[in-house]
Amino acid sequence: MSVLFSHYNYWVVIVLMMIGFYIVIAQGNLVKKLIGLNIFQTSVFILYISAGKVSGGTAPILADGITLYSNPLPHVLILTAIVVGIATTALGLSLIIRIRDTYGSVEEQDVRAAEGNRKQESC
């Protein structure tokens, strides 16, 4: 039991990660896939942030009378990762827009079907 609760942050991470991964694999809608990818990435952000927590420590801002701070480095790192995540999402969405313009759909099966037809035509 204690393992279950003392490390509950890891459980949150794992659950989120699996949810995100499942959406990426199972969903046919490209936008949903991308959302799944976001959840997947977010779980890793939480992994980093929770790792920086020092029990009893406060936010890492210098103030009188406080000696115990949380580790700020993972937070800074994850800021970078968040920016990267946003860039990925933006690029993914813009690709989806162009896919919709060309194929008229954002469903994976429609796109695959369109490709399959074209392949047969060209053969």
Added chain:
Amino acid sequence: MNAAHLLNWTLLIPLLAVVGIVLCSRWENLRETASLGAAAILFAVVCTLYGNLRDGVELAVHWIEILPGLAISFRVDTMGMVFALIASSLWFVTVLYAIGYMRGHDEQNQTRFYACFAVAISAVMGIAFAENLFTLFVFYEVLSLCTYPLVTHAGNEKAKNGGRIYLGILLGTSIALFLPAIIGTWMLSGTLDFTPGGVFPEGTSPVLLSVLLVLFAFGIGKAALMPFHRWLPAAMVAPTPVSALLHAVAVVKAGVFSVVKVVVFIFGIDTVADLPVTSWLVYLAGASILLASLVAMRQDNFKSRLAYSTVSQLGYITLGAFMASQAAIVGSMLHITMHAFGKITLFFCAGAVYVAHHKSEISQLDGMGRVMPVTFIAFTLGALSIIGLPPLGGVWSKWFLMMGALDSGYLIMLAVLSISSLLNIVYLLEIPARAFLRPAPAGASLQEARPSSVVAMVITTLMCIALFIYGSDLYEFIRSARLV
């Protein structure tokens, strides 16, 4: 000039000829002059080197070290000199022949033809004078690749399929078997230099050595040891000068030459003689001799019959190498020479018949002896040399191969060699018999091939006779090689 520098030129002259050939591609007379001139110069250079070798001059050059310890370098030794003399002299004769053949036949892409031919000769020189197995392998592969355009010269479906088999087997065996064998040798002995007596350290496991020997025997696909002989009949789609020089002399002899070199200078004949696997290889070579002869008897296509005959004759040389006695090795080297001059004559004749009368099957040759007397007399003499009857050169090599079989105790091989000679008589002499004894086709008049082709085949026939007369000189020269 330093004699060793001449060694560089044996490789460079044919390559320079390529440049000349390509530059003169518009003027065919000039182009052929370039080929002939280069061939003549090359022969002269090789002869000079021969003189130096007889005088005991050390002839070696080092080009570049490709990988640490693995260099491209050359050294003239007796065996290589024999091979180089054959190839360079026959290059000249073949170019002479090819001029008549290619023009008589109105072939396309003649520039490419002569250029690839010259590259092939350069590669053959590289093989002949290679100082180590690595150099030999490099030029071996170059030879496979640069003859591919020659084999597929016709550019049609048949040529494509022939080329596929040709390159598939040659490249396949060399990459899958020859190369691992070389790397294995390198790993075990730390050197690839050809050393009399072999390179492997004392006490190397005989099992490992046996595996390597088998890899070499089959990996050197150019030696056409059955079952990797299919490329040779497939290569017959090439124009006849190619079949004559490359697939009766240069390429196949490069194969058996490599086998002899590996046996003598990588393993050492004593080691080979002691290996348990050797006797199997000897029997395999014997089987290759007989089977190929039997297949040859069933071929109606002129060139195919000659090709299978070549497979059979290459078996003699491989056999001699694996019997691994002094006499057998000498017999092998003699046979490389005798068979080269004999077989090239036969191919010249086959090509002459084809180009002058468009007859490619043996059953069409009835009475042709009266139409092309010179051609068929040359053929008869060439065939007699291959069968091994006096007064032609072939008798000496068979003699020494038989001596070798006696020395090594493979008495059954005496029987194989005798039976094979009988088979040779059946399938080779059938051809002049048809040509001279059957009635001539109606309305046929005397018509030989172009003069340059006829001259070429007369030269090679005379050489067959000369090799009988001067056989002992050649024997003495070959015997001077340091084997152990």
Added chain:
Amino acid sequence: MLSHLPILQVILPLLGAPACLILWRPRIAWAFSFFISALAFIISGLLLKQVWQGGEIVYALGGWEAPWGIEYRIDLLNAFLLLIVSGLSTVVLAGARQSVAREIPAEKQTLFYVAWLLCLAGQLGILATGDAFNVFVFLEISSLSTYTLISLSRQREALWAAFQYLIVGTIGATFVLIGIGLMYMMTGTLNMADLAQRLPEVADTRTVFAAYAFIIVGVCLKLALFPLHAWLPNAYTFAPSVVTAFLAATATKVAVYLLIRFSFTVFGKDFSTFDVPLHSIFIGLGLIAVFSASTVAIMQRNIKRAIAYSSVAQIGYMIIGLGLGSVLGLQATLLHLFNHALMKGALFMAMVAMMLRIGGITVDDIAGLGKRMPVTALAFVTGGLSLIGVPLTVGFVSKWYLVSAAFSQGMWLVALLVVLGSLLAVMYIWRLVEIMYFRESPEQAPRGEAPLTVLLPLLLLVLGNIYFGIDTRLPVSVTEAAASSLLVEAYQGVQVGGAK
């Protein structure tokens, strides 16, 4: 100035990218990015020289000493790879202008060069940095710009290929991120050299094991190691021709570098080979990759796709060398990194020329090409021969080392399978050769060579294939030193750790 080379290498293309955007006119943007790439190449050459003479270069970013600041650490391994990546980028870029003008809509051409420079910056950054988190950032910079580059193609399939790659690539990068996070939790540092010292103390924990697993899987996704290679053939086939040439020559090399760096420097040889059965996994997967991908390559109609599958197979060879775990094996891998960049650069550059002239790249388009574009066809054949591993080409050098490495460890079967694999290469290359030389050209097929600006880089690459197949001193000596320093020093490091 000279002491700042490690950072200049990365910062030049990174700053060049927005500058390129300001220049706007595609022609000028091309000239500018070529100039930047060439500068990066010169710098990498200087760096390699410095490292060769004076040993490892450590550069603290902004003067902040490690482990607080980020440091760049150039040793022989990454100096060698920097040279490959920047060199190939420069050569391909030199021939890119006309191809880009043809294959990419006019208004996007400048953006193309911007993305190219960013991609280059990302790859050089991954190679140069000595900080694990920095690796992730640069990995994403190069990946994001790669997705963009692929999607810029006019072929509509490219969009789908780019999206697939984006999903797979992001998952891969996130795995790497998790691995780095776990390492940080265990050791409290992100500096690779620091990690290498501290990890052995905690090597027996499950967390470190998980960290390594995440990083390996993430990198192998980027690497397209079988069975994680599904994204690669599509991405290579539909990307603009020059992008394929660039990616095939560089992107997988960078991923292999990461694999080597993490396995041998950060985690150390003993962890990655003894604690984890990586030997057999890598050798097994590598062999499967060689055989399955080569077989698939034989059957392709689109020759770009055929050669893309061949890349998957060639990655297999690199992984086999890595899996052998010996100095000779690692050297074979490093040599093949260099040699494969040259071969694939030449092959895909030949396709750039074909695409430019004949507009298509299926087997029907290239029929009779030997007569229509003799130089390009010959260049393709030479590249193919190198791929097969014919002597006097670079492919032979790699094969020699790989087979020797397998032999010297007594792995006869592996050696045999490696050479058998190259027979498959004979098949898929020769099939194309026959089509180019024996089939009749289609009626009214375009003739004539590509312009000189494309041909010259192509010929340069082909000559490189031959030159470095004959004069192997540079790659062989550098890789030998790099491989032995990685393995031998790593080994000594653990010995010190064990003595404590």
